[in-house]
Amino acid sequence: MNARDDAVSERVLILAPHGRDAALALQLLRSADLTAQVVADLPGLVRELMATAGAVLVTEEAMRTADVADLSRWVEAQPAWSDMPFILLTRQGGVDRNPTAARLSRILGNVSFLERPFHPTTLISVVMAALRGRRRQYEARARLDELHAREAQLRELNATLESRVALAVDERTLAEEALRQSQKMEAVGQLTGGVAHDFNNLLTIIRSSVDFLRRPNLPEDRRRRYMDAVSDTVDRAAKLTGQLLAFARRQALKPETFEVGGCLRDVADMLDTVTGARIHVVLETPEEDCHVHCDRSQFETALINMAVNARDAIEGEGTLVLRLACGQPMPAIRGHVGSRAHFVAVSLSDNGSGIAPEQLSRIFEPFFTTKEVGKGTGLGLSQVFGFAKQSGGDVDVSSRLGVGSVFTLYLPEVTAPVEAVDARPIPTGRTDGLGRRVLVVEDNVEVGRFATQILEDLGYATEWTANAEAALERLGPDGGGVDAVFSDVVMPGMGGVALAEALRQRLPHLPVVLASGYSHVLAEEGVHGFELLHKPYSAEQLSRVLCRMLGDRTVQPSLIGDQGTRQTRR
Template identity: 40%
Template sequence: MLDASERLVMAGSVDEVVAILRDTARAAVGAEGVAVVIEHDGRCSYVAEDAVSPLWQGQTFPADHCISGWVMHHAETVALRDVRLDPRIPQDAYAPTFVRSLVMVPIGRPVPVAALGAYWSEAREHDDDTIKRLESLARLATIAIENARLTQARNRAAALGAAQNRILELAVAETPLSSTLDAIVREVEALSTSRFLGSILLLDEDSQQLRHCAGPSLPRAYHDAISGLAIGQSLCACSTAALHSEPRYASDIANDPLWAEFRELAVGQGLHACWSTPIRSAQGDLLGTFVLYHSEPRQPLSADLEIVDFVVQTVGLVVHRARAEAAIRVSEARYRQIVEGAEDFAIITFDAQGTVTSWSIGAQRIVGYRAEEVVGRAGDLFYTAVDQTEHVFHAELELAQAQGRAANERWHVRKNGTRFWGSGLMMPLAMDHGGFVKIFRDRTAEHEAEAALQESAARLHFFDELDSQLFNIRHAEEAMLAAIGLLGRTLNVSRCAYADVDIDHDRFWIRSDYNAPGIQSSAGTYSLDLFGPRAAADMRAGRTLIVRDVMAELGQDEGRETFSAIDIGAIICCPLVKDGRLTAMMAVHQNQPRDWSPSEISLVREVVERCWAHVERVAAEMRLRESEERLRLAVDNAEVGFWDVDIVQDTLIWSLRTKEIFGIFTDVPVTLDDFYDGLHPEDREATIDAFVAAADPERRTLYDVDYRTIGREDGIVRWVAAKGRGVFDSAGRCLRVTGTAVDISARKAAEEDLRELNATLEGRIVQAIAEREEVQAALRQSQKMEAMGQLTGGVAHDFNNLLTPIVGTLDMLQRRGVGGEREQRLIAGAMQSADRAKTLVQRLLAFARRQPLQAVSVDVGKLVSDMGDLVASSTGPQIKVVVDAPEHLPAAIADPNQLEMALLNLSVNARDAMLEGGTMRISASTESVHEGHRSKLAAGEYLCLSVADTGTGMDAATLARAIEPFFSTKGIGKGTGLGLSMAHGLASQLNGALTIQSTPGLGTNVEFWLPRSTTMPLEASRIVEAPEPRSTRGVALLVDDEELVRASTSYMLADLGYRVIEAASGEEAIRLLDSGQQFDLLVTDHLMPGISGTDLARRVRTARPGTAVLIVSGYAELEGLDPDIPRLAKPFRKNELAETLSQLGGQP
């Protein structure tokens, strides 16, 4: 880029600029063609290399009908992937070219004056780096084109000036007029860049005819034909220009109605365009016409019109001089008239000593003095003081005298003191008396343009270096440091600084700055208000602060002291106001007063603008990268794939996720064939139809379809949900279709499960209703059984209360031997009946499940043998009951009552399974259990009780649910469904197990496993006569709400040696306790109105620790009864009471 900028500085024409840009663009972005398009008067002209299109070279196009005009009008860069798809492209102009893709960037700020185009022969995407490089080239081209134009203007002006000098020399040397006019035409034809042919026709005042006087390059046949054309004789451009005294342009002779008479002649000589301009004298008299011809139809360029202006003025001067030459020889006054006719030229004559002898009207207009003010004065009166001191004027006279001419270009001074740049010649006069003549023009504008050109070259180099430094900088602070260093060195200032402004609009920080040698840094924190109201107001309003002399421009209260304190004598400070808030400042400081030039102020502003634009662009790029990264992460995390189908190029782009959906796990290019091949055959037609509808300009539907894919590499079938839309150009053509794809295989599987679920819903509802009815029936049966249990328990409780005094009385009568032998037999029979009643009540309590679990050593063999008769009596004659219980079986740990109930339930189940009869076998045996046994018990010794039948048996499904509560196969009202579950629960409570083996049609065997006991079972209590007590054992408090029970128990306690205190309720016992009544033993019923026996026992133990307590109850349920309180079941005999009391710690 630096090499390019140096070459661009030296470029002398737009063609050279294009050549440099072409080479640079090819190297930087690989462009195959480069063109610069210049807009003038609403038309765009191409300065292009042949590779773009020979047809464009030298042509102009309407600015509103070409892409370059659009770029300049909108001041925006355009990057076109394919020129065939953009409506702004004139297809007929591009069709014969190789151009398929382009980037066009505007040149010039703020209003573009040209455009830089880069061209490629294939459609392609243009990345940010390509666009940035071309925009950088465009910034270089901005100044380069201006430089080239100024250079061309300067060169053209110099060439015109040189040509003018040569023509004036011919005129002064009295060269024949025809030769001078031929020389003029040859000079301007040589200067032409558009290769026109010139012709001069002079008016014959006597005949009023136009005579051909000059046209060395025109065919003789042509100028002979038009020579002698009378004004008004024909409507051709030459005649009408003279007739109407105004320029006439015929851009296309073949189609111009004014050329009807001479069209065939002109076209036959290869002349297709004609521009005719009248030539006038200084007094306005018509002298003739100057005509330019071109070999192609076209409009004149600005350079052509400049040459026309030069020719008509020069020819006017030469012709007027030639016609007045004879009179000049006769009369000096006549000569003066000729000289003064050239108002655009200053013509001054001097005598041999350099004194002014004549002063033309042109000299008066340019310098400001009238002739009477200067004639007779020294000729250097309008030279600068420096030139007067150095005798520059007399040096010119000497050079002219020695060499015949002295060219001169320098500053001169007008009468009013202003300066102008004079350019012309000093020549000796060919007269007897000698002297000199100086002819010059005011060329101040051209000189200043050249100065501007040099300044532009310096700016071009500066901004090229700045852009090169900023190109790879991605942080704001680094960019500002680079800029202030370069700006400070370029302007040769004391200091250049950048500051960030706080949100309060007052405090600001200068973090670092550029300082010239010997200048201290201004880095630090400052308050803006301390720099005075002018500085603060300008910064907050977004205006550039310009102070050329701090001490002279700022007062005591206007921040002068603050500026002086940090050695600022002059300053330019540019603010950055963003969203209405002052956010930053950049300033250049001079430690002494400095007259800042407009170009310096402009440079600082543009540097600030470019730096901030760079910072904003870098920040925007960073935000874009972060946004793209967030989008990528979101898409990756959401497992969403995207796709892009380029309809025009017939290409397909898939993300990695999309490839995975199609079973492609390698990063390889894909085509539309991969898409079609990956579709499931059953979904291919519908999917393609949906895509066609989305790409159809008439329908433009949303592409929303679910389809299946078959993985190319893994063969897996996946469900995909795809959505997308078509992208259409202004002509309605679909350019591409883009969208997303999501793997919905899991959702589809769930939907299929739901469909299957719905399909079986009715059957499952019927099944659920049936199961609910079964549960409700089982619940009703359970509630019925619960009610029966409660009723049975209550009846048993009452029976026990009735039996207690009966058993107690019979026991006492039997022990005391009341009556004779016959009476004793009756008492023994009554006692036997009472014992049988007691056993019946215990079984009722077991049935009602009101018996607490009392695990003791049980003689299982005897228990099974004793139940044989009971089971046989309940099964009927069709079923044979076999009991197999060997003698001397070891004891097992069990609750005898609940074990009997469980065996009874298993026997009933076996009976019900043999409706047509069979064999029931009840057996007991010892078994050693090892690890992995079917009972899943821990290894050890166990007793196994089994109930086997030869009934219907159970299938696997029924067997799996056999121990579920309320599950029954007996039908509604024929079973509770609790027998097996209760047996299973009892076995688990006893640390045993329940196992079931069953085969449909063969029968069922239920095994009840019990742990083996290490102690011997208790023998049945014998009825023995308790000895009479030798002394009182203590005081017993007896509490029972049944009077007969209380009386019977009181007699027993008294017989055992206790003094008995009776209480009919728990409340009465509490009153005795609170009154201080002493007692050693508490014997209380459990279930009583008010306070229960358990609550009473707790109160007594709390109030009198150590007091013996015994609970007696005919309804012995566990709920509410402390397990550590001794208890005795009703009814009981005296010896049972005595044995229980002995276990409390004393002898009865």
């Protein structure tokens, strides 16, 4: 394939006949070094698709009343390896609240929705995700063509040679895997559009509230209302990212060993509030204790998510049974082999409407929901799936229409922990820094400035370094008068966990607090015994952590070393 063919296969076709949308989209894509071409109408789009393309960017207005029969026939006639990605610019959201979008989704097939107005970076991100998926399709096509040619040669030479047939089968397996990888990349594009849609909604609330808070004569009651709206929206955004990370198994968990029966009794009390008076909650637990080692908060969240799903399936009066069994083997689930090891099985069954067989394979996908608009985000069960997998277990489901469903969460069973006495001092509740010096390690300029400002407002003296290497040089062999280190986890070069490990060896009495919104290191290996703040964190949370870790340290401000560094008594 020559350079011109590459350009044609990678180009983005733009159909936006109204206003300046086409010109703006063309300018944005070319500024990102992407090949783009504007087409005038739907017949022109179909003609260009005949010559192939990488993706199609189209506005909802161009499709709402147009005759899409030719385009629909082209989509249906695509070869098996091809599933052209379409990006639909809408003003009313995706299929959950836009009938036109739902109709076009059925016609176009592989479509991502991007609600206007959007940030240019979001558009570029969605387009590049679509192009990556298209490239995987081309790779699958090449592998399939190569496979077909090889199979033809084998038939010509000797179709009965077992070794060559086995080789052809292996290559077919590789081709099918490439096709599956292409489909995964397309799913990532769909997920990107869903996340962008939800976050744009949250950012709209924050931006509008901040605009009103800047007004000088805003009444105090309205000021409090807008401040509460900002705080609540930040919590919702943090919950959304937490659910996504749980599905991706990238949530930084805080595992602990606890007895499951007692935890279930506490959760059952909460479920009465969640499910309502018309749904009877029944708890069945064995006499013996069962222990697991996992994040208790995420475990309780998973149970509540399953209970909410069951409540919505019952749609009225019914029974929800929460059952615990110890020492259970884990069966084969969704094609994965089971295990004869001991697992704790927590099942939640309902007598609701059940789940259609064709939907069972999709219920754990993020943003997939069968509920009505406004009654579900499609992230609850994906959190259950991600938490179970990351904790070494799995979640199984069985269902019959009109009878009900049973969700069973499997977690590895562990032995009971040995009781230990916590000798750490109880925090005094003091929230002022008393001038103690904190070294902030953060590579992001805005976050670094904001963190130092928070600490200074709390009464700490701060220094800021942009990376872990500079922090180690600043601290030197004796700590350089620093009382605590507050470091990000994900940084270029040495990360925050590696920095904390190095300081544990060099300065074992120097407190280190880590902060992260996401880290594969934390997700796979844990926090290594260090204190962790999840982003977004509040000033109050940061203050509590530092006060607890510095509570037994007193400051002597009168002791100043020869180099001008303040000394601390430890």
